[in-house]
Amino acid sequence: MVAVRATALVTELYGVRTGAGVSPMxxxxxxxxxxxxxxxxxxxxxxxGWHAKIIMxxxxxxxxSLMLVVVAGLGVLNSVVLDTRERVRELGxxxxxxxxxxxxxxxxxxxxxxxxxxxxxxxxxxxxxxxPLVGRRAGTALPVQVLSVYHLAEPAALGLGGLIIALLGxxxxxxxxxxARTAVALRAE
Numbered sequence: 001m002v003a004v005r006a007t008a009l010v011t012e013l014y015g016v017r018t019g020a021g022v023s024p025m026x027x028x029x030x031x032x033x034x035x036x037x038x039x040x041x042x043x044x045x046x047x048x049g050w051h052a053k054i055i056m057x058x059x060x061x062x063x064x065s066l067m068l069v070v071v072a073g074l075g076v077l078n079s080v081v082l083d084t085r086e087r088v089r090e091l092g093x094x095x096x097x098x099x100x101x102x103x104x105x106x107x108x109x110x111x112x113x114x115x116x117x118x119x120x121x122x123x124x125x126x127x128x129x130x131x132p133l134v135g136r137r138a139g140t141a142l143p144v145q146v147l148s149v150y151h152l153a154e155p156a157a158l159g160l161g162g163l164i165i166a167l168l169g170x171x172x173x174x175x176x177x178x179x180a181r182t183a184v185a186l187r188a189e
Contacts, residue, residue, distance in 0.1 A: 015051075015143075053140055060134070069165060072119065076112055076169030084108060084177045091177055092185025101178035108174035109167055116166025120159045124150060 016031075018024050024044065032042040084091070091104060099107075127149075135142035 053138055054146075057134060057138060057142075057146070061131075068123075072162075072165050073169040076115060076166050077172060079115070080108060080112055080170040080173040083111065084173045088177075088180065088185050091180065092182055092187075095180075095182040096186060104178040105174040108177050109170050112166040112170040113163060116163035117159060119162040119166075120155065123158070123162075124155065 016027075018027050028042050028044045035042060091099075091107075094107075095104065128147075131142060131147055135146070
């Protein structure tokens with residue numbers, strides 16, 4: 001790995017990996033001769049922790065993603081618990097009119113499906129804003145490969161993931177609503 005650092009007004013760091021059959025030291029010496037008139041320098045061997053910064057950012061992104069999944073699931077759980085407690089009388093009326101437990105579960109799950117689908121575009125927009133800020137805070141300009149991570153199939157998979165998180169977060173309150181006795185639900189205020 002070779003790093004090139006420009007010393008002009010804009011400091012950039014580029015990671016370069018040589019191809020098969022190319023000596024890294026020969027590449028460094030040739031590149032140094034080419035960029036010195038431009039006011040840049042070549043740092044062999046990784047450029048002061050470039051790999052460490054990328055590994056750190058990847059670990060941070062993974063940890064934040066895991067935390068977001070847990071918080072999203074708990075947020076949906078909280079929201080659905082409050083919603084079903086507010087609607088307990090309505091659910092009691094529906095049960096008195098013949099709504100089955102499966103229909104009750106489906107009704108509660110359908111109420112969170114939109115939340116799960118809206119979260120994905122919001123998360124993608126947040127990624128486009130936060131990742132450059134994280135890179136700047138770490139003292140490096142992130143390459144395009146780190147910032148442009150979404151391809152054609154991934155948004156669909158992420159949308160499905162958001163829907164699954166919402167449905168899993170709503171399963172417990174949906175089960176409670178389905179098991180609630182009709183008479184108790186009708187007496188609730």
